[in-house]
Amino acid sequence: MRLTRWVPGYGVLRTYRRPWLRHDLLAGLSLCAVMVPAGMGYAAAAGLPPSTGLYATVVPLVAYAIFGPSRILVLGPDSALVPLIAATVLPLAGGQQGRAVALASALAVLTGVVCVAASVARLGVVADLVSAPVRYGYVNGIALTVIVGQLPGLCGFPVPAGAVVPEIAAFGRGLVLGRAVVPAVLAGVLALAFILACRALLPRVPGVLVAVVLSTVAVGTLGLGAGQPVVGALPRGLPAPALPAVGLDDLVRLVPPALAVALVSFTDTALLSRTFARGVREEVEPNRELSALGVANAAAGLFQAFPISSSGTRTPVAESTGARTQLAGLTAAAVVALLLAVGPGLVQDLPSATLAAVVIAAAIGLFEVRAVIRLLRVDPPEFALSVTGLLAVLLLGVLPGIAVAVGLSLLDFVRHSWRPHDAVLGRVPRMKGYHDVARHPDAVQIPGLLLFRWDAPLFFANAGLFRRRVRQLVAEDGPGVHWVVIAAEPITDVDATAFDLLLALQLELRESGIELAFAEMKGPVKDRVRRYGLDRPLFFPTLGVAVKEYLRRTGVEWRDWEDA
Numbered sequence: 001m002r003l004t005r006w007v008p009g010y011g012v013l014r015t016y017r018r019p020w021l022r023h024d025l026l027a028g029l030s031l032c033a034v035m036v037p038a039g040m041g042y043a044a045a046a047g048l049p050p051s052t053g054l055y056a057t058v059v060p061l062v063a064y065a066i067f068g069p070s071r072i073l074v075l076g077p078d079s080a081l082v083p084l085i086a087a088t089v090l091p092l093a094g095g096q097q098g099r100a101v102a103l104a105s106a107l108a109v110l111t112g113v114v115c116v117a118a119s120v121a122r123l124g125v126v127a128d129l130v131s132a133p134v135r136y137g138y139v140n141g142i143a144l145t146v147i148v149g150q151l152p153g154l155c156g157f158p159v160p161a162g163a164v165v166p167e168i169a170a171f172g173r174g175l176v177l178g179r180a181v182v183p184a185v186l187a188g189v190l191a192l193a194f195i196l197a198c199r200a201l202l203p204r205v206p207g208v209l210v211a212v213v214l215s216t217v218a219v220g221t222l223g224l225g226a227g228q229p230v231v232g233a234l235p236r237g238l239p240a241p242a243l244p245a246v247g248l249d250d251l252v253r254l255v256p257p258a259l260a261v262a263l264v265s266f267t268d269t270a271l272l273s274r275t276f277a278r279g280v281r282e283e284v285e286p287n288r289e290l291s292a293l294g295v296a297n298a299a300a301g302l303f304q305a306f307p308i309s310s311s312g313t314r315t316p317v318a319e320s321t322g323a324r325t326q327l328a329g330l331t332a333a334a335v336v337a338l339l340l341a342v343g344p345g346l347v348q349d350l351p352s353a354t355l356a357a358v359v360i361a362a363a364i365g366l367f368e369v370r371a372v373i374r375l376l377r378v379d380p381p382e383f384a385l386s387v388t389g390l391l392a393v394l395l396l397g398v399l400p401g402i403a404v405a406v407g408l409s410l411l412d413f414v415r416h417s418w419r420p421h422d423a424v425l426g427r428v429p430r431m432k433g434y435h436d437v438a439r440h441p442d443a444v445q446i447p448g449l450l451l452f453r454w455d456a457p458l459f460f461a462n463a464g465l466f467r468r469r470v471r472q473l474v475a476e477d478g479p480g481v482h483w484v485v486i487a488a489e490p491i492t493d494v495d496a497t498a499f500d501l502l503l504a505l506q507l508e509l510r511e512s513g514i515e516l517a518f519a520e521m522k523g524p525v526k527d528r529v530r531r532y533g534l535d536r537p538l539f540f541p542t543l544g545v546a547v548k549e550y551l552r553r554t555g556v557e558w559r560d561w562e563d564a
Contacts, residue, residue: 005288006067006288006291007066007067008066008067008068008069008288009065009066009067009068009326010066012071012325012326012327016325016327017324020324020325020327021327023321023322023323023324023328024322024323024324024325024327024328024331025327025328025331026321026322027317027318027321027322027323027328027331028323028327028328028329028330028331028332028334028335029331029332029335030206030317030318030321031074031314031317031318031321031328031329031331031332032332032335032336033206033208033209034206034208034209034313034314034317035057035076035314035332035336036054036057036209036212036336036339036347037208037209037211037212037354037355037358038053038076038077038208038313038314038358038362039053039054039056039057039076039077039336040053040054040231040347040350040355041053041355041356041358041359041362042056042077042078042079042081042082042359042362043056043077043306044153044231044352044355044356044359045079045082045086045146045149045150045153045355045356045359046082046085046086046089046104046306047086047089047090047093047100047161048085048089048097048100048101048104048306049097049101050231050234050347050355051234051235051340051344052101052104052304052305052306053077053305054234054336054339054340055238055239055300055303055304055305056076056077056108056300056305056306056308057076057077057332057333057336058238058303058333058336058337058340059238059296059299059300059302059303059305059333060075060076060296060297060299060300060305060308061074061075061076061326061329061330061332061333062299062329062330062333063292063295063296063299063300064292064293064295064296064326064329065326065327065329065330065333067291067292067295067296068289068292068296068326069273069285069288069289069292070273070289071323071324071325071326072315072318072319072323072324072325072326072328073269073272073273073310073315074310074311074314074315074317074318074329074332075269075293075296075308075309075310075311075329076308076309076311076314077306077308078265078268078308078309078310078311078312079142079143079146079359079362079363079366080139080142080264080268080309080366081261081264081265081306081307081308081309082146082149082359083142083145083146083149083398084257084260084261084264084307084398084399084402085104085107085261085306085307086149086161087161087257087397087398087399088103088107088254088257088261088399089103089104089107089306090161092250092253101304102244102245102246103244103246103250103254104305104306104307105244105300105301105302105303105304105305105306106244106246106250106251106254106301107254107257107258107261107301107306107307108297108298108300108301108305108306108307108308109243109244109297109298109301109302110251110254110255110258110301111258111261111262111265111294111297111298111301111307112293112294112295112296112297112298112299112300112301113258113294113298114258114259114262114294115262115265115266115290115291115293115294115297116290116291116294116295116298117294118262118266118290118294119287119288119290119291119294120291122287123287123290124266124270124285124286124287124289124290125286126263126266130263130267130405130406130409131382131385131408131409131412131413132371133375133379133382133383133385133386133389133412134385134386134388134389134405134408134409134412135267135368135389135405136368136371136372136375136386136389137372137385137386137387137388137389137390137391137392137393137405137408138389138390138392138393138401138402138405139366139367139368140366140367140368140369140372140386140390141389141390141391141392141393141394141398141401142363142366142393142398142401143363143364143366143367144164144363144390144393144394145164145393145394145398146359146360146362146363146366147360147363147364148164148167148168148171149161149167150356150359150360150363151171151356151360152167152170152171152174153188153229153352153353153355153356154184154185154188154189154192154353154356154357154360155171155174155175155179155180155181155184155185155188155353156180156181156183156184156185156188156228156229156352156353157174157179157180157181159171159174163395163397164394164395165394165395181227181228181229183224183225183227183228183351184225184228184229184351184352184353185353186225187215187218187219187225187228187351187353187354187357188351188353188354188356188357189357190211191211191212191214191215191353191354191357191358192357192360192361194207194210194211194214195207195208195211195357195358195361196361196364198210199361199365208358208361211354211357211358212347212350212354212358215350215351215354216346216347216349216350216351216354219349219350219351220348220349221349225351228351228352228353229351229352229353230348230349230350230351230352231347231348231349231350231351231352231355232348233344233345233347233348234340234344234345234347234348235340235344236340236341236344237340237341238303238337238340239303239304241302241303242302243302244301244304256399257399258307260399260402260403261307262294263402263406264309264402265293265297265307265308265309265310266289266290266293268309268310268312269289269293269309269310270286270289270290272310272311272312272315273289273310293309293310296308312365313362313365372386372387381415382412385408385412388404388408389401389404389405389408392404392405392408393405414461416456417456417457417459417461417462418461418462418465419462419465420454420455420456420462421455421456422452422453422454422455422466422469423436423437423438423439423452423453423455424436424437424438424445424450424451424452424453424473425437425443425451425452425453425487425543426440426443426444426445426446426451427443427444427445427446427560428440428442428443428444429442429444433543434451434487434543436453446547446550446551446556446558447480447556447557447558448480448481448482448483448550448554448556449481449482449483449485449547449550449556450470450473450474450477450481450483450484450485451485451487451543451546451547452469452470452473452484452485452486452487453486453487453489453490454466454469454486454487454488454490454491455490456490456491457491457492457493457494457495458491458493458494458495458498458502459493459494459495459497459498460495460497460498462498463495463497463498463500463501463502464501466498466501467501467502467504467505470484470505470509471505471508474509474512474514481514482513482514482515482550482554482556483514483515483516483517483550483554484509484514484515484516484517485517485518485519485540485543485546485547485550486516486517486518486519486521487519487520487543488518488519488520488521488522488525489520489521489522491521491522491525492522492525493525493528494525494528494529494532496532499529499532499534502529502534503532503533503534506534506537515538516537516538517537517538517539517540517546518537518538518539518540519539519540519541519542519543519545519546520540520541520542520543521539526539
């Protein structure tokens, strides 16, 4: 049982059903149509040899088939990681391709170590550190970064890698100076148009594969577009596993980017695995997913590949073509490995502009436009956060942009908790319970009793506001207030700062002859308040019990509609 838990592939093998085989094999073959061009395209976009993209396709699929908890999740090169890898590796490589490969491999190994260590520390919840609005912003920023970085390749000429604005300026200068290669522009634009048209009009047609094949045939066999940059022949077979040849100084420089890559890849993987797990009524434990992602990244790094993540484009392909288990991924990995072993020259005439078109098409699919428009309509502050995340990636760079995204998400949490919703409660005729008098004008308050609900934990940032609100409401009700009862069910925590202010509030109210009480407070929070030493506080299990006790002790006359 323990082996099945940590090596899910063994459990799948034990329970595999023969009818699944046909579905998995067909799904694996369909995956290859997307994986081969996408893997090479993402590698080229990161400034690495196209062959490394195929290594990053084969090895993680095998590793995840053994250790991955999801039955159909597909791992491999991902467009969201491309700018992260390029921004990390290329400045350190100094134009040396071999060194760039070694650095990218080391980054993958470090990313794997970070993921496994986080899994051991039970840090799978880190995926929740990035809120959805901020995630929309940085994903949109990454998509724009990828597209801008691939525009020169689409036109057949290089520009220095850098931030988005300098790259746009360099690309514009290249166009003005006439550096664009006409055959490359034609090949790239036609391929991009064909891929997008198939995606919109003929989703069952593998537009990426067809575009790659037609471009390769047009250049290699028909001689069309000769003179434009092409991929060239790939190295034969897979490399032997080995540790990346980098120094200690390089490893130290790669640690912060590895943390960023791990956060981005796990956030996407956790979201995607949960989405597809719900479809088959399964539960995916985040820490097991994090561990499997780490193993897959480390394995990729040992085979001269770069960091990988789950794929939001290839996983739906696996699902739609009937994949039942990770055998679909193993089938795809075997076919790609066979291509490297016996046919590495098949792609030597593939135009680099076509690969740029493949990457741009994938980046276009990253955009979260509808979600951001919905934020603008429903929650303008969240929309502002999303736009800020976008601008951070575009203006500061991808790595600082990720840090800003996490910081914005935490600030967003503080914002919601700092100024939470609160409510004065009363009785509404013919309605059970106690309700917000602001939303129910016909609600009636019990004479001398202030029922106050605070919809957030009490901590240092909002405790002062809590105290001021209670004092304000007591002052508004005049000298007739005898009790203040806090409807404390939403209060999930009380820190030391909040306790000091609660104690001061209790003393202040008692000086005015007012008793402070709590209703529906959760047990652990109640225990903490007692340990802090609040002076003989009154706790009631429900608001109804608190009201009855108030009426009994004070003798206030009150006739409830239920009593009538």
